[in-house]
Amino acid sequence: MGETRRRFSTFLVVAGIVAATVVVMVLDRRASLDGGRDLPAWVGAVMDVAAPVQKAVAVPIEAIRDAFSRYVALVDTKTENEQLKAQVYALEEANLQLREALVASGRLQRIAEMRERYEIPMLPAELVGVDGSPWFRSVLVDRGRVHGIRSGMPVISEQGLVGLVTATSSRTAKATVVLDRQTAIDGVVQRSRARGIVRGKGASELGFEFVARGSDVQVGDQVLTSGLDGVYPKGLQIGTIREMSAPGARLLQEATIEPSVDFGRLEQVFIMLRRGPTMDLLYSTRVGDEEPGAGAGEPGS
């Protein structure tokens, strides 16, 4: 009788925990469909604790990696130096010609104007941790709600688009990287303005899908955000077309994109302190989510 009772109580505990995890998953999915989640303090505390721990662990690892890479770099320094010098001369010549051409056509002026028009305040953040599972591609950064960060804000680096903030705690934020299989971005080929959907594959490359057959897309083309998804601002660099698939009899063609950001060496990112219109629309239905930056600490503090 006692054994049966013990087993029954164990079964109840297990069933309760399983049910609780399923409920949490459903609630979290609903929250992510609403654009992201600002975690409650007791949950976010784990992320807040993780940031300093991961920072501390990263210091010796980085030192070892730097020492190793310096040693490896020294092995072929002489040959590499000669090659680089030759490259620098060639690039300086090409750069001069390109600058003259740009100035002549007035494009430089237009690019400068465009940059001014789309200038968005940004907050630098340090990457403190990367997803432990290869099936998810997310990063943890050392800025959170107290710094004015909200879910739905785009994350970039000097190389291009990194991802989107999907969860925040008081002092940290989790960003889903564009490589994640969850990602879909409206992209445009810079040269021909051909459009398609950039999708994360989980691997180190991106897919460029739903490109209309006959669209002018070539290997080496730069792909940028179109801004039409209302999530990312227009003109952020995503990557370069590496491979085109033969369309065959299909109406749509696909391509593979090499991301412009080197995610293996990502250390610092910039969080754009303004959400896209789609994200704002999603958030406008949520109670208690104030305007980004309103009532928050001074960015950069």
Place this chain on the structure above:
Amino acid sequence: MRPAAAVLLVGAVLLMVQGAINAFVPPHWTPHIGLLVVVGVGLHWRNAAAGVLLAALLGFVADLLSGSLLGEQALLGVVAFAAARLGSQHLNLRAALPQMVFVFGLVCAHSLCIGLLDSFFGVRAGIGSWMLRILPLYAAVNAVFAPIVIRGVGALAAAFGSEEAGRRSVRLPGARRAT
């Protein structure tokens, strides 16, 4: 209570450390520490209810530090705990090699379940070819680290004077309980 808290704390810290390491090493070259700790708990814990709770909490910490749905790795942690517990009752998982083989299979099943759950909830597009390509390598990396982590969990539980934790033995035919 104390060994459970110790294992939870150490497991959580290891997950954080793994996050820092993965900034330099690709994730499929590092073991899924949370899962291996759960397997260790499944092989050593006598109290099933406490073990399930521990597995769920470790999974939840992994969820917080990862891009998965909250609760996803917690649920799969409970399943992994159940698999390890059943495995310890019906298989001899005392030696390193059987543990490695068991973990290899478990990691494969765990990863495929992640793909299926993501697909079910419409978060990501199921199991991709890339996932299947790196899965054997990832499972092998986990298998290599499994005996170390499992032994570590047992040692940690023993160090905190556990009455709940201790090596579980194979259930013998005819015996009602062999623990």
